[in-house]
Amino acid sequence: MGRKITIEPVTRVEGHGKVTIQLDPQNNVTESRFHIVEFRGFERFVLGRPYWEMPVLVQRLCGICPVSHHLAAAKAMDVIVGVGPEGLTPTGEKMRRLMHYGQMFQSHALHFFHLVSPDLLFGVDADPAIRNVIGVAIKHPDLAVQGVMMRKFGQEIIRATAGKKIHGTGAVPGGINKNLSIAERDEFLKGADPLNIKKMIEWSVAAVNFFKDYHKKNKDFIDSFAAFPSNHLSLVRKDGALDLYHGVLRAVDADGKKILNDVDYQDYLNYIGEEVRSWSYMKFPYLKSLGKKDGWYRVGPLARLNTAEFIPTKLAQKEFEEFKAYTKGKPNSMSMHMHWARLIELLHSAEVMEELLNDPDLQKNDLVVKGTKVKEGVGLIEAPRGTLFHHYRINDNDQIEMANLIVSTTNNNEPMNRAVNWVAVNQLSGKKEITEGMMNAVEVAIRAYDPCLSCATHALGKMPLSISLVDAEGNLIDKKEK
């Protein structure tokens, strides 16, 4: 008699999802699925709204990285107002970049310190009563304080550029609605410890070192857990540098061969398809040239470091070289190395913020550019969790008549399913009982991708967890909840 294991919902990720694992009579895994069970429908209810509302409206998809949606929509609107993503004033673009790197910094800090560090500090199968952010605060207060303060710094950057820490209004079609005053700038450059950029860079270096040290001591776990080859996709700057705000679309395969060669993302529909599967509200994007079966790809920090040729800041570049050397220059396909890549990006974001804060363009007053309106625009950005697509079309009355959003987590749908399957096959297969540690191992795999499930279906929720064992006839055999 076969059995089905259900993990619902998954914890310490953003949103609400569940996992089902199908076992055959010998308890071997025959199939596993990571389902997204929410539905919100943003693409439908933005229809009819004036286009200039989009950057403020669609960011309500998410309270974790609203800046990503705010800026992706603003970039699409730049196209619609005839300015284009590269036509902004230096102040307009640099203020947006500062907002975005502040967002990246706070989100990566949140993810590593609050969501992931409990697994690393206490172990995947540690007592869940300790294995959480409060446990970290009690046992490693220095680390917990760093996490909180780094988030705060990033959030303050967002407040200074967008007007509010969450759901601001800074980016408008064709530019930005404010510059950065000298007083605001000096808060970040010369603020009392620890809330200044120098300390943030110092702590970011320490965070990368923390992970590298952990890696040395736990090589087998970090290198083998949920490792599988894949394609990788991200934006890169035209010269191949890592760029989280703007660039061209590049994809490489597991051997590093370019399979999408620096294309203009306005034409993304020529290259990316979306498959619907009946058991999940989340679509499965794929590269059209490779087809549904082989065209899936990873996005996010790991993919970005696999597609980029270099990082244009000094300290992060040094770490990037070490990261690349580990896989001898080949793409890195180890899911847990996503954390390493994320922390290198954390450091890079801090360095970029320092560069921007010292740039006098941020104090200039030329904020918005106007052009000749067109009907359709696409905005892409590298959100903390990966490439984010926003695509809109307007009618003659300036109202949205079509919206298509492919969020980072959707892009990572197949990889997350593969990661879950890896854990199921390697850690659950042949086992009759489910331990809490096994449940968490499934979550650890999902968590590496830092999914924002509410974004993915454009829905809102939270994630406690339950697992059920169900036989082939659908009878409940065992259930564990937390």
Place this chain on the structure above:
Amino acid sequence: MSTIQFTIDGKQCTAKPGQTIVEAAKQNGVYIPTLCHFEGLKPAGVCRICTVKVGGRNMAACTTPVADGMVVENKTAELEDYRKAIVEMLFVEGNHMCPTCEKSGNCELQALAYRYMMMVPRFPFLFPKRELDASLPKIVIERNRCVQCLRCVRAITAPDGKRIFGIVKRGGHAKINVDRELAQSMSDELAQKAMDLCPVGSILKKEVGFAVPIGKRKFDTKPIGSDIERA
């Protein structure tokens, strides 16, 4: 008589003949909340948020002329609750989505809701089906947010004095509308005036949104009425 003597909540006040209670109160540093009233426009008395008590009777302060010896009750618990109820009713009978409204921070209805600490809905939401009209060249009319204050009807006119805005239908079906021919020829300046005059986000100038950053909006740092109130 050149000066009128009267009291508001016991405070001795003076006024000129012909002034309304709202105008006289303002001159004496007393805030009476208003929504449909706009300085310089003929009073309409439609929203009733300025309701005060004179001689035990409820009166609209924006339409009632002040009189010598008048005893006005303004900031009583009963009247403040009426005002809060009016704000709450205006919210539930429209579709007000402050988080994505570009008038947020500049909206008088929102500012009044903050002043009266509207925390939870007392009345059921009606979720009326209302249309957005984006077909005009300069403005969008967002009827979901209209409170029918008639400010636009009274103030926005074509160069020949003809009204551009008007109310069509009656009662619960009443809605703001425009003379399409006149509205076609609205200038940018007139469109901006209409948007600025609208106390909510019902009239929006096209192609410009969220131009004023958070922190610089009208009510970001000063609550509504704080510019009038004096001890």
